[in-house]
Amino acid sequence: MSKGKITIVFLIIFGLLVLAMPVSNFFLQRQTIEVTSGIPEFKPVSKIMQNKCVDCHTPGMVSEPFYGKLPGASQLIQADIDGAQQQIIFSKEHLKGEKQFSKLELVRIQTVVQNNEMPILPYKMLHWDAGLTNEDREAFLVWIQAQMKTATNAPSPVEVPNEQTPVK
Numbered sequence: 001m002s003k004g005k006i007t008i009v010f011l012i013i014f015g016l017l018v019l020a021m022p023v024s025n026f027f028l029q030r031q032t033i034e035v036t037s038g039i040p041e042f043k044p045v046s047k048i049m050q051n052k053c054v055d056c057h058t059p060g061m062v063s064e065p066f067y068g069k070l071p072g073a074s075q076l077i078q079a080d081i082d083g084a085q086q087q088i089i090f091s092k093e094h095l096k097g098e099k100q101f102s103k104l105e106l107v108r109i110q111t112v113v114q115n116n117e118m119p120i121l122p123y124k125m126l127h128w129d130a131g132l133t134n135e136d137r138e139a140f141l142v143w144i145q146a147q148m149k150t151a152t153n154a155p156s157p158v159e160v161p162n163e164q165t166p167v168k
C-alpha cells in the first residue's frame, strides 16, 4: 500500500473509533430508581435526572462508557464527577422522592435549567441524547414551582443540640 492509502485507512479507523464513543453511549445500561413518594410533579423530573444528571451528581450511579478506563478520559470523567458532587448531590433518596430538596437547591437547579448550563457541554458532545429538551425544562420548572411551597430553607447537615434536653 502507498503512504497515501495507509494514511486514509488510518484516518478511517481513527474516525470510526472516535464515532464509537458517542454512539456506544446510546446503549449504556442504567439502573432505574422507582419514585415512591413526593409530589406527583417530581416523577417525570426524577426520570430526567436519572437519564441526564446522575452520571455526575449521584454517588454510585455513573454508567461508565467503554472509553472510561482509558488514561486521560478516566481523569477527566473523575474531575467532572468530583466537581459536580462538590456543588450539589442528587442522592438516591432524592431520586426516590423520599428526601426533599431545599429551597436553595431548587433555586440553583432552576438557574442551570433556565440558562441551559447542564449537562456541561463536553458531556453533551459525547452523550447526544443528554441535552434538556423544552419538555424537560418545562417539567423541571413546573416541579420547582410546586415543590417550593413545602421546601425548607436549607438542608441541616448537623443536628443542633436542643437546649431543653436535660444534661445527664
Ligand code: HEC
Pocket (backbone or CB within 6 Å): 049, 052, 053, 054, 055, 056, 057, 079, 080, 081, 083, 084, 087, 088, 108, 109, 112, 118, 119, 120, 123, 132
Ligand atoms: C458531566 C457531568 C455533569 C452532568 C451530567 C451534569 N452536571 Fe451539573 N455540574 C457538573 C459540574 C462539573 C458542576 C460544577 C461546576 C459548574 O458549576 O460548572 C455542576 C454543577 C451543577 C449545579 C450547581 C450550579 C451552581 O453553581 O449552583 C447544579 C444545580 C447542577 N449541576 C445541576 C445539574 C442538572 C439538573 C443536571 C442534569 C440535567 C446536571 N447538573 C448534569 C457536572 C455535571
